Structures are given as structure tokens and as C-alpha cells.
Amino acid sequence: MAVKEYLRERFFPHMWCPGCGHGTVLNSLLRAIEELGLDKNDIVMTSGIGCSARISGYVDFHSLHTIHGRALAFATGVKLSKPDLKLLVPMGDGDALAIGGNHFIHAARRNIDITAIIMNNRIYGMTGGQFSPLSGPGKKATTAPYLTIDNAFDTVELAKAAGATFVARSTTYHAKECTELLKQAISHKGFSVVEILSQCPTHYGRKNKEGDAVQMMEGYKNNTAKLGSKALEDKPSLIARGIFVDVERPEYCQEYDKIIARAMKEEV
Amino acid sequence: MAKKKLRELAINRDWCKGCGICVSFCPKKVLELDSMEKAIAARPEECICCSLCELRCPDLAIEVRTEEGDDHDE
């Protein structure tokens, strides 16, 4: 498998549970990188804390495993300092949108050329199954023994409102689609957000009787529909998949380069 | 697109965690979990080389190797 070129094989088998969707995200992501023909030395993967964040240890890129919620802030420093680098920032739903929420909306607002991959399994898995801002109401979690009352974000709407210029969503069932969307997201010059609905059969699935990995992926197959499809038209309550935003706007590092050019001219 | 012929379904038993995703979603029911709960190609002759097992495997443990030599789909 050519994608194995991009792995740090000595750490396999990885630490994720059997059937964890994050492994499939890794799979889809590596295929996207391979199909784009990117050079390993040009890629910096920055992650936060959680099961999702462990992805950075398994890839043979420059990997920066940071602190909970702050991956985008570290990535901003790396990218602004060396704009030629490709910044990939996989994050869990809690990492990106709870503690990391502020950095998420500002990175989007800046339209800095970073690809944020939200590995959304609607739970805090590594700490044993607490609910997240993406769990939604009526769910069981260790910190919601009487079920959650918290509403969930719509990641796509949030990214859109914050100014992200490429926003997409898919699921681990739709692995090929994920690869395609990730390719476009990575190639897009600006802040890209790809939300991939993933599964945590161990905590979320078990506690909420959504079954094992297979059943949860079946759920993604049945409860989602492509944007613009008849299925979505017939049943708008299905979760939409596809590309929601794909626009060009000035990218942050490029705009800053203009400032440097101006400042250097005016100083002399 | 020319029809692909399967050379082998290479399954890494060290990496496979027996989650059953490849088994359940194979359109031709080629795969099964053996007594050690590892995936095996029970009916390789049925394989149409769609590679969905390879794309979806969370452990990157299965590889569809075709006669044509390209190790992945498309």
C-alpha cells in the first residue's frame, strides 16, 4: 500500500479501539495526501489532545502534538512563520469546538491557509466518555447520567459564519468521498474545514445503544444525504454531506506579505 | 474502466483488530472473521476489487492487490 509510506509503521497497531472511526479518517487522509503527491517534508500536522489528536504520532510528517484545544493557535504560528508549509490540523469535536472554539472561529476569520479536520465522534473518548458540544440533547454520557440537555453546534454553520472559505462534511462510511473532500480542502488556499462524522463505539455507541462500529457506520449511511440530492430534498432532516462553502478570499499570510513589502519600502 | 482481477487480499493480522467493518460492508461477502477474530478472505474468488474494505479499514490492515499491479482503487 503506497499510503504506508506516510506512516510511522513502528507504532502500529495504533492505540484506537477496534472499529474507531479515527483510523478510517487517517486512512482517507493519507490517500488524499498521496493522490495530491505532497512531499512529506512540506507537511506539518498539528494536533491537540484526545483520541483524535493521537493521529499526529502515526504519520511521517513534521508532527506537533500540543495542548487541549490549541492546535490551531500553534498551527497559526507555524504557518505565518513559514507559509510554504502545508498545515494539517486534525482535531476532535471537543478539542476543536469546546476548549478550542475561540481559536477555531478566529483561524476561520483570518482565512489562514490551514486545513482543519474535525473528527467528530460526539464524545470525549480518551477521558472515558463525557459529552461534548457536538453530542446533542438526550444523550447518555458519564457526565450526563440523566441525559444531556446541551444543544449541539452545527460545525458547518459555525465554520461558515466565522468566515471559513472551504467547508465540507462527510462520514467515515463515505471513505472515498472523504478522500475527495480532503484533497480539495488541502488544495484550497484559505481556511478549510472538513467535518468527518466518526464513531466511538466504545463510549458513545455503547452508552446510547447505537451499536457497534458497523451499526454506527450504517447509521451514517442511512441518516445522511449528499447536498443537492433527491434524498435530501425528500427528507431535509437528513444530515447533508458535501461541499457547503468554496470561495476565494484574501489569505492571511499573503496579505501579511503585502504588509512586509509595504513596510520595507516605506522604511527605506 | 477495465475489470480488475484480484491477486490477493493481503491482511495484516498484527494490525487487524477484528472490528468487522470490512466483513459487513463487502458487497460480495468475500470476508469473514476467523476464530481469532481476524479478517480473512473466505471467498476471494467473489472479490470485485472495489477496495472499499481497504479504504474503510481503521487499522490500514487490508490491501487489495490486483493483477494489474496498482495497489489501490481507481
Add this chain to the structure above:
Amino acid sequence: MTSKSKKEIKFIQGNEACVEGALYAGVEFFAGYPITPSTEIAELLAGRLPEQGGKFIQMEDEIASMCAIVGASLTGRKVMTATSGPGFSLKQEAIGYACMAEIPCVIANVQRGGPSTGNPTHVGQGDINQARWGTHGDHNIIALTASNHQDVFSITVDAFNMAETYRTPVILLFDEAVGHLREKLVIPEAGELPIVDRLRTSVPKGVDYYPYLPREDGRLPMSDFGGHHRYNVTGLFHDMWGFPSNNPKVVNELLRHLVDKIDNNIQAITRYKEHCMEGAEYILISYGSSARSAIHLAQNRRAKGEKIGVLELQSIWPFPAQMVREKCRGAKAVLVVEMNMGQVMAQVKAAVDEPGRVFLANRIDGKLVTPSDIKQLLRVIQGRGV
């Protein structure tokens, strides 16, 4: 990033002297957030950095600023942020990350009255212990300070040099009085002050590079992100490749390394100045703007024959206990002059042979501690009443 090639004289604020020092040292990246009384550092660098091809970014908060400079440091640049009390509190987790991952960076904390929102536009020196222990876990840190602009400049250069030499965050503990008062600064010519550059690995492409394997001299060569060595950086305990490990041997060795690399070099790190110390019977230990009052009093009294000396600390952490013990030996009394409730005094007491002779001449109302304040306490100690 070279400094100008002829001596320049400026009449500026201490914050600006810090900026000049940073530029002289080769700073190329600043991320920060406005907070009184440090904002001028950000404002000045917002203009100066792009003029030299460097990068400035105002991040969404203090935490993001600290994270951003760590990220930028890994691409091979000298980096800095600036803040005050509340922002310094916010940055602690990320500072700890820089300690654990051994990433060179400089954090300027222009102290103001605290705790909490405190006294934003007034001087304080209450963040001494926080600079040492603000982040969780055992770790070590370097914290430097200065009382006048010429020293603010050179100590800032020292901070960048030490950050590179020891692969550590270095904290500049300035204060609002020094930060905002205006004074003359003579900017040295290029080459006058030594600059320590980023030590990069000489391991060639294709050969394994270990980011956390020290050389014989103890230094840890780095490799820029984007270069041909790909490795991992994490805040977890890690092996020499940078990959997480909770193996007891690995954890033990790494933690000891993090602490020892600074403790073992305390002589090289220690910075201080002596004023009127010859034959001093009473010693004033002070730092930052407090030291200005101490020095004024000592010089005044020395002219009248009284033997009062000032030991001005310019490095607070690691605390130069041995040096303080030696300098204070035989003194009738040691007065620690500071604007907090005795944070450095506690260190002095632990260091000297006779802790019973250590006193605190402090002020915590937002006003600069004055020579009169010190004189008053000295009179009481001398048994002469108020």
C-alpha cells in the same frame, strides 16, 4: 535581522528598550495581545518587524499568542510575546509546554498590581513566584529583570541567548515603572554584545535525527520544521525521538534533565550588579524599579559615610542562593526591597546564614517604593525609631 551598524541614542520608554534589545538579538516573530502596561511592546514590534521582513500577529487571546510563538519557534525563528499579570496567568499551560518540549522563546511580563485585574496602570512586582511555579509540575525556568533601560536592553539580549543556549522559555520580569518611564538608551553597535544563534543539527538528510538527545556540552541541536528531519514534538513525557513514553526510566531521566540543565548552569545564568557594596554593613537586595530607590538611598548615604550597599538582582530564577549567601555574610542586616509581600525575601531568608537578619522593605499600594520607605525601615532596624 541585524542591528544598525552605528551607535544610536534614544530617549524612550523601558518597553521600547526591550523591543530594541529583542531586535538586536534577532527576534523575527511576535504574537501577542494588548494588555497594560505591556502593550507598547506589541505596538512597536507591529511596526518594526515587517520593516525587517519579520512577522507580527495580534492573536485572539493570550493563550493563542503563547501557542503561536512556540509554533513559530519550531520553524527556526527567534520568537517573543509580551504581557502582564492576567495574561501571564493565562499563558501558564503553554509555557509549561515550551518547558517540556524544550522550545526557545521569550516572554516579557511587565508587572502591574495584582492579583486579578488588580492595578493595571500601577507598578507591582507580585509575579515573582508565579514566574517560577506558574505552570504545573516540576520544571525549571529562567527569569531575568532590570532596573534601567540600558540593562533592559542587554538583559533582553541575554534572555534570547539563554533561550537558545538552554532550549527553554525565558521570562523577562519587568515592571510598569521601568516599562513606562523614559530614559536614555545607547544602542550598541552590531557585534558589541554577543548573540547566540539557533543551534541546528548537523545530522545529514537520511540519517536519524534525535531532537532530544543532548550533545556532550549539554546543548540540544534543533531542526527546523520544513527541513529534512521529521520528528515529533509533544507535551507528554517522551523519548529522545520525541515520542510519548511513560516508561519510568524515560520519565525520570527527562524530568531530571529539564531541571538539571538550568540548575547545573546557574553560574553562567546568574546576573547581578553591586552598588556601594564595599564594606557594606547593611545590604539592600532589590531588583527592577525598586532597585532604583535602593541605589539612590545607598549612594546618598555612602556620601555621608554610611555603609549601605545594594545587591541588584538581574536574574531571579534560578535564584542565585549561593551568591546571595556569600555577599550577605557578615552584614548587620539585609533589607529586601520589593513591591510584593516578600517573594524574593523568602528566597533570601532561605539562602543566608542568618535569616533572622533579613527584613522586608516593601510597598504594595501601587506606588513605587521610595528611598524614604527604605530609610524608615532601616532606622527601625538600627534601633533609632521611625
